[in-house]
Amino acid sequence: MLAYHIRIAWKSLKRNPILSALIVLGIALGIGVSTTFVTSHHVMSRDPIPEKSSVLYYVEMDNWDPERGFSDEDPKAAPNQVTYRDATALMKSTIPAHQSAMYKSYLYVFPDPKVGRPYRGRVRLCFADFFPMFDVPFRYGVGWDRSADRTPDPVVVLSHETNEKLFGGINSLGRSVRIESREFKVIGVLEPWRPAPKFYDPHNGAYEEGDELFIPFNFVRPMEIRTGGNTSGWKDSGETFEDQLQSENIWIQMWVQLDSERQKQDYKQFLDSYVRGQQALGRMQRPLNNKLLPVMEWLDDQGAVPEEATSFVIISLLFLLVCSLNLIGILLGKFLARAPEIGVRRALGASRTAIFLQHIVECEVIAVIGGVIGVLLSILGLELVSRLFDGMFSLRLDWLMVAAAIGLAMLSGLVAGAYPAWRICSLAPAAYLKEQ
Amino acid sequence: MLKMDKVNKVYRTDMVETHALNNFDIEVGTGEFVSVMGPSGCGKTTFLNIAGLLDTFDGGTYSLDGADVSRLSDGEMSRIRNEKIGFIFQTFNLIPDLNVVDNVDVPLRYRKVTRQERKRAIEEALMTVGLTSRAKHYPSQLSGGQQQRVAIARALVGKPKLILADEPTGNLDTMMAREILDLLETINRESTTIIMVTHDPELAARARRQIHLLDGRLIDLQADHVVPLYRARKSFPASV
Numbered sequence: 001m002l003a004y005h006i007r008i009a010w011k012s013l014k015r016n017p018i019l020s021a022l023i024v025l026g027i028a029l030g031i032g033v034s035t036t037f038v039t040s041h042h043v044m045s046r047d048p049i050p051e052k053s054s055v056l057y058y059v060e061m062d063n064w065d066p067e068r069g070f071s072d073e074d075p076k077a078a079p080n081q082v083t084y085r086d087a088t089a090l091m092k093s094t095i096p097a098h099q100s101a102m103y104k105s106y107l108y109v110f111p112d113p114k115v116g117r118p119y120r121g122r123v124r125l126c127f128a129d130f131f132p133m134f135d136v137p138f139r140y141g142v143g144w145d146r147s148a149d150r151t152p153d154p155v156v157v158l159s160h161e162t163n164e165k166l167f168g169g170i171n172s173l174g175r176s177v178r179i180e181s182r183e184f185k186v187i188g189v190l191e192p193w194r195p196a197p198k199f200y201d202p203h204n205g206a207y208e209e210g211d212e213l214f215i216p217f218n219f220v221r222p223m224e225i226r227t228g229g230n231t232s233g234w235k236d237s238g239e240t241f242e243d244q245l246q247s248e249n250i251w252i253q254m255w256v257q258l259d260s261e262r263q264k265q266d267y268k269q270f271l272d273s274y275v276r277g278q279q280a281l282g283r284m285q286r287p288l289n290n291k292l293l294p295v296m297e298w299l300d301d302q303g304a305v306p307e308e309a310t311s312f313v314i315i316s317l318l319f320l321l322v323c324s325l326n327l328i329g330i331l332l333g334k335f336l337a338r339a340p341e342i343g344v345r346r347a348l349g350a351s352r353t354a355i356f357l358q359h360i361v362e363c364e365v366i367a368v369i370g371g372v373i374g375v376l377l378s379i380l381g382l383e384l385v386s387r388l389f390d391g392m393f394s395l396r397l398d399w400l401m402v403a404a405a406i407g408l409a410m411l412s413g414l415v416a417g418a419y420p421a422w423r424i425c426s427l428a429p430a431a432y433l434k435e436q
Numbered sequence: 437m438l439k440m441d442k443v444n445k446v447y448r449t450d451m452v453e454t455h456a457l458n459n460f461d462i463e464v465g466t467g468e469f470v471s472v473m474g475p476s477g478c479g480k481t482t483f484l485n486i487a488g489l490l491d492t493f494d495g496g497t498y499s500l501d502g503a504d505v506s507r508l509s510d511g512e513m514s515r516i517r518n519e520k521i522g523f524i525f526q527t528f529n530l531i532p533d534l535n536v537v538d539n540v541d542v543p544l545r546y547r548k549v550t551r552q553e554r555k556r557a558i559e560e561a562l563m564t565v566g567l568t569s570r571a572k573h574y575p576s577q578l579s580g581g582q583q584q585r586v587a588i589a590r591a592l593v594g595k596p597k598l599i600l601a602d603e604p605t606g607n608l609d610t611m612m613a614r615e616i617l618d619l620l621e622t623i624n625r626e627s628t629t630i631i632m633v634t635h636d637p638e639l640a641a642r643a644r645r646q647i648h649l650l651d652g653r654l655i656d657l658q659a660d661h662v663v664p665l666y667r668a669r670k671s672f673p674a675s676v
Contacts, residue, residue: 004545011533344529347490348590349518349546351511430485433525433602 031374367413522591
């Protein structure tokens, strides 16, 4: 019977192709717009490192003003970065499988004069564990080892784009790059790698361009490298660079990899005892508020998905609803115009249910055609959104989103068609038999 | 086959009540060919609609094929229409998008019949009406007489016990009308009950029994209880 209803629906669509095209276009526009924004939101809110997100934790601890919490809106919130003092103390733990304190800075990079002029590069200062902890993919070489963290060794890992820029994309291992006044030896070149959102540092531009160079964290002191990211503080931080390092200003991100529940508990205990020790020294006078946030919770906490993306999803779904509601009138007119035919079908034995189903199937056929065209429109829409974000996202429809779009289209068809189908099946057949 | 006992049908508007059927009684036996005549507005079509379970009624009882069908659900009425009743209309009421085969196929689509059974039944019905060669034609490609024969094939295809024909020759010329009556007579000979509404006395006379309706009541010319008023009027063709 379903095949019969589909065939009848197809004939009905062909009977009035212009009207049918308008109805299909209504659904297609609604689906195209909503799928574009739902997909964008889906991509932005998905797990950026699914293979490891269950063992990666962002560390928070509360060093804030005893009189006033870090956030006025959320009294339970802990500061979202840590101080230099705390970061270096935490790095002494031997519990995590991997751990890295990190921050971003802007430093002058001096390419070969034949290649280009000096420029301010986006540099991430981090520990050796950064690379294995985040499964950072290498094209040439590897990251530095932990001994290079301690010295620190003047070594640098280049992003794929920076290697293109400085060395034309060749294997540049062993070559030298001058950063500020020091020469750094290239020991690794990354594959193209641009996690979106930049989960390891979302509050310093979750969707901004990625880091260009990576150098050992411990150059912070000898080179007096100030942060290029957000700094927050509640207490006078002094004037000298050393004052900054010893201050309560927070500007460093701290990540740990804890492979088991046991490790997690041990690390939590370590954090608690560290803070208690600091409290005994007169710091951290707020109640104990240490946190180990998993990746997705951390991103959610930081609002990594732009509010605009969520708003656009809501607006686009409302647009789809408006499209569906507009179609109710058109479908009602279309269906009522064939009341005499329905009278004949009823006389020949079609029940109300059969007539209702026939018309719902027709709506669903329209919806599926509209959905398919809508999916094609959304491919164009995603290309536009992708350009808005400078190609950061791979905004491609996956099968899940295609299925969701078609499902949404069918739901719209149901919303648009239910009332007209109910009206036509409720008509008294005898009233229309003489009109045929 | 069909028995109505004191059936009433009232159409109501804000201002007026119209009694389309007024304590209407009728009994039609299996295999009868009954013609129904009467002036416009006398209740012929209302009677046919109620008989075909296409309309409800306000009082009285109606039994069809031995079963009371006075108070049935929509699904039950649809099943009876589909299995026991065939309809033939004045304006043929073929579905323009469907070809001859698909039009004849419509009643079979609403019952559980295999593809092979449907095919065989359609071929048989088209053979009965002599339209096998027009199977793939669309209604617009057929003459009026051919269209009515398709409609008859559609009414026959489900092997109904009762055929209700509402002025089946009303849109046809005399020759075509006679052909259609010949066909209905052939069908009736195979013990299918036929009730036919017509305005044409010549065609009505070919039915084995003629009944007349006036003001929602039955006047059966073969029955003993003919209303005297009708006898007084029956010499005036305009009133028939």
